[in-house]
Amino acid sequence: MPQMNSSYLSFERNGPLSVKAMENKNNLVTLKVELRHKTEKCPKCSKRSSAIHSHYSRKIKDLPAFGNEVIFHFLCKKFFCKNDDCDQSIFTERFNDQFMSYSRMSVRLTKKLLKPGLLTGGNAGSKISRLHNIDISASTNVANHLQNTNDCVGGTKGFGNR
Numbered sequence: 001m002p003q004m005n006s007s008y009l010s011f012e013r014n015g016p017l018s019v020k021a022m023e024n025k026n027n028l029v030t031l032k033v034e035l036r037h038k039t040e041k042c043p044k045c046s047k048r049s050s051a052i053h054s055h056y057s058r059k060i061k062d063l064p065a066f067g068n069e070v071i072f073h074f075l076c077k078k079f080f081c082k083n084d085d086c087d088q089s090i091f092t093e094r095f096n097d098q099f100m101s102y103s104r105m106s107v108r109l110t111k112k113l114l115k116p117g118l119l120t121g122g123n124a125g126s127k128i129s130r131l132h133n134i135d136i137s138a139s140t141n142v143a144n145h146l147q148n149t150n151d152c153v154g155g156t157k158g159f160g161n162r
């Protein structure tokens with residue numbers, strides 16, 4: 001089964017992402033997509049499962065395109081782990097490379113926002129991002145900076161904790 005990475009984001013005919021619908025309204029492009037694969041590996045025991053428990057939706061902002069804000073609206077699958085020796089009963093499918101767990105922005109958008117956020121601070125960085133059709137709050141800008149500082153140097157306690 002192919003792993004998803006940024007090279008597959010071009011929506012190749014047999015790539016892992018399947019576009020179900022697209023809407024362009026008020027300079028906002030929403031792409032409703034889902035992964036094509038029908039099985040997923042349990043993150044605990046690595047046993048592959050095809051037993052779908054349920055679905056949930058997840059929205060992830062991506063870089064703007066043609067002057068429009070872009071949001072991926074994923075229909076995600078949850079699977080049962082059928083391994084009796086595993087204590088993970090349910091797990092969600094994984095998005096590699098550009099779409100990290102629990103993130104509401106693609107990795108490439110986060111990287112793009114980091115520079116104005118670092119150079120100008122939360123409010124000014126937010127205003128600069130809006131000029132480029134990336135609607136992001138000042139607090140998200142600061143959170144991005146802190147998250148990336150944690151990722152790069154192994155931990156930051158936050159403002160005023162030292």
Ligand SMILES: [Zn+2]
Pocket residue numbers: 042043044045046047081082083086087088
């Ligand atoms: Zn398992």
